[in-house]
């Protein structure tokens with residue numbers, strides 16, 4: 001029994017765009033509606049994500065604006081903000097809305113612009129991103145997100161023997177995957193040597209360990225399971241788990257364990273009636289290479305402590321035991337904050353329909369998406385399944 005189904009998926013290329021937020025979201029929204037064969041007046045509600053438009057472009061109260069732009073003025077439209085997990089949480093709420101019977105057809109998605117096209121450089125954007133960390137205990141120290149995840153991963157290295165070379169293998173894998181995804185920000189391969197020689201951003205992360213600043217938008221059409229039967233290629237949402245972790249960082253007993261991801265995965269797997277062994281592929285939140293290592297373990301896709309070794313041995317590559325981030329992930333596909341969560345749902349939908357193009361995996365049946373926000377403080381895990 002699915003909780004909901006996705007019947008349409010659309011996204012812009014992730015990268016650099018000079019388009020205003022509303023128009024950029026419109027491109028993804030119209031793509032999803034066209035894909036579903038749904039006209040704007042048929043949509044009951046908009047679940048929309050944008051985290052930073054107020055800080056980056058003085059653009060707030062966007063939900064009714066984008067609803068009007070895509071021909072849906074009049075319907076309820078609400079904005080979600082959960083840092084980098086913004087649109088996964090919009091999706092989570094869209095699933096609940098159709099499951100509860102409140103709505104039949106919901107458009108869920110998100111948009112963000114983070115590149116210098118906004119007029120803001122790396123330093124300014126880094127400061128805005130840091131507003132998602134603890135106001136009293138973290139921001140005054142000057143820590144930024146590369147530093148936050150560096151702390152988590154340093155602990156993982158200490159506990160499990162993960163190395164900088166392991167991390168480089170994650171970058172090599174995801175950059176290679178990105179070359180087969182025309183929607184990816186980067187389409188360039190890197191070598192282990194290049195990754196390991198790059199400039200240090202926050203020890204142990206070098207340039208190639210970091211996701212870039214990206215612009216982009218993504219959207220999906222979510223319908224009730226019964227309603228889905230009238231569509232050509234529905235993909236079922238069998239579980240969505242949502243959990244929060246301890247904040248601030250200093251209060252996390254085991255920061256490298258990312259407990260919120262484990263809690264969200266347990267909830268999602270429980271709803272779907274599956275275990276990690278049933279998962280055929282995953283899109284995980286690799287904002288930094290080490291974050292993919294932590295996520296692969298938290299989702300149960302590799303045993304604890306083996307995430308780095310698994311990447312280096314090719315176990316998480318396309319063609320390996322459990323392909324992770326076949327799209328290129330945040331590392332190469334890009335990370336336009338509020339577009340990332342539903343961007344992962346677009347990827348799962350296309351893979352499970354068999355129309356992911358050059359990076360299509362061989363006939364996957366079950367996919368998992370993992371999207372986190374802040375100091376691994378909010379995590380949403382979604383399970384989607386192809387119809388037999």
Ligand code: COA
Pocket residue numbers: 084122126129145146201207208210211212213287335
């Ligand atoms: N991965 C690979 N290449 C990257 C890159 C990345 N993350 N970021 C930039 N580049 C490339 C650029 O394309 C450019 O290449 P070119 O010289 O061939 O044109 C070059 O590196 C320099 O780009 P620039 O934009 O000047 O880099 P920068 O030093 O200003 O920023 C980072 C690089 C890594 C500091 C920045 O991308 C960053 O902070 N990323 C993390 C974002 C983040 O924290 N997100 C939230 C996660 S929770």
